[in-house]
Amino acid sequence: MADTGWPGCAKSLKGVILDLCGVLYDSGEGDGVAIPGSIEAVKRLKESDLELRFCTNETQATREKFVAKLQRLGFDISVSEVFPPAPAAIAVLKERGLRPHLLVHDGLLPEFDAVDKTNPNCVIIGDAAENFSYQNLNEAFRVLIGLEKPVLFSLGQGRYYKETDGLKLDVGVYMKALEYACDLKAEVIGKPSPTFFQSVLSDMGLKPQEALMIGDDLVNDVGGAQYCGMKGVQVRTGKYRPSDERHPTVIADATVDNLAHAVDVILGQRGRGA
C-alpha cells in the first residue's frame, strides 16, 4: 500500500501545483522580490519527472504581463503553465450569457477587452487595490441592488496578502462587504473553488490523489486542495502566520520553511524510492 503521509507520499506523486505570490516571490514595489531558493526549486521541479503547474489568485495583471514579471524575477515559467481566475471567469460569463460590471485592477482590464460589458447583469470583483474606493464600491453596489437577480463573482476570497511594505487587504474583504450590502452570496472563481482546482488537474491529466499543492495560504491553497482530494503543504513564507499551525479546521499535510525545503524533501524521497 502506498505511503499517504508526508514525506513518504512524495514517492507516488505525479504532479505538483504551486501557488505563486508568497511561495515564489513577495510582491511589492516594482516586480517584488524572489524568495531565497525558490528560482532554483522551480528549476529542479521542471527537470524532474513531475508535472508542474502554477495556480494563482493573482488578478492585478493580465496573464501575459504577470508571467513576464515572473520571468524578469528569474523564474522559468510560461503562460500556458499559469492558471489565474480571470480566464476562468470569462468562460463562465460566456456559458451563462452574462455581461459584467468590472471592479478590478486597471492592469487586469485588457483580459476583458473582448467581453460585452454593456447593460451589465452581474458584477465581477478582483483584487482591485487602490480601485476599491468608496465611489467604485458604491457603483458596484448600485449595479447589484438594481438587478432583479443580482450575481456577484469574486476572483478569489483571500483576506489579505503580504507585500514588501506590509499586509494588504485582498478581494475577499470587499466580497464580504458587497455580500452584506446586497444580502447575497458571491460565487468565488479561483482558489479555493473546487471547479478551479479541477481545471488545473484536467490540464495536467492527473487525478487529485496524484497531485500536491504547495501554498502560503492555509485556507485557500492547502484547505482548498485537500477538499478536492489533493495533498496540501504550507510554506512558512508569504502570508504564513504561526497561528496557522493551530487552525481549528484546516490541518496541512506538512508545514515546511519554504519552497526550496519542500522540493528538497519531495525530490529526496523520489530519489530514495527509485
Place this chain on the structure above:
Amino acid sequence: MADTGWPGCAKSLKGVILDLCGVLYDSGEGDGVAIPGSIEAVKRLKESDLELRFCTNETQATREKFVAKLQRLGFDISVSEVFPPAPAAIAVLKERGLRPHLLVHDGLLPEFDAVDKTNPNCVIIGDAAENFSYQNLNEAFRVLIGLEKPVLFSLGQGRYYKETDGLKLDVGVYMKALEYACDLKAEVIGKPSPTFFQSVLSDMGLKPQEALMIGDDLVNDVGGAQYCGMKGVQVRTGKYRPSDERHPTVIADATVDNLAHAVDVILGQRGRGA
C-alpha cells in the same frame, strides 16, 4: 387590558423615539431636503403630552453641527434631544481605558478632540463615506491585526442609506469587511444595540413598553426597538423598500406611508381615548 396592537396601542404610549434620516429628511447635497409633512409632524408631537427623543446612527458630523442642519431645514429640535453613537462610544472608551484609531468622516473628528488617540489599542469606524478609501481601510486593518486582542467598534451596522442622488453604502458594509479581514466580531455602538436604545429610554424616564420607535430601517430601527420591548413602526420613506414588508424575521407593528401619517394616527387615537 390595554390594546397592544396598532393603532390602539397609541392610547397608552408615553413617549416616541424618531429616527432622523429617511424619516424627517432625505440627506444629499447641502442640508438635504425635509420629507413633506415631517416638520409639522414633529411640531405636533412636541405640543402633545408625549416624551420625544431622536435616535440616529448619524456619524458624519458632530451633534451640534447636525442639529444646526436640522434647524436650518425647519425642525424644532435641540441638541439634548438627539442621541447619536459618537458620544456613546466616547463613554465606552473611558470606561474601558481604550485609545482609538479613527476611521470616520472628517465632520465627526471634533467629537473626539479630547480623546487620547496615541498608540491605539482599538479601532472605531463610522459612516466615513469618501474616507473609506483602500488606503484608510488598510490602515485600520493593520492596526487591528497588530493588536494582541483586536477590538473593533462600529458606529451602527447599516447596509446603505438613501441620499437625494441615490443609495450610499453605510458603515455596516465596512464593519463586515474588517470582521472578515481580521476574523473578529465588531461591537456595534448605535442602533440596533440594546444598550443604545436603553440609554434613550433612561433619558426619557420610560419603560420600553411605554415607547414607540418610528424609523425607515426595518432591521436597525424597528427590529432593534422591538428587541428591547418597544413598539416599532416603519415609514415608507427613506431607505424603505417594498421587500421589507415580506422580511422573514422582522415584522413591524405597522407600516405607514410617512411620519405625518404615523403622527396623525397616534394623536388621533389619543384624542379619541381622552
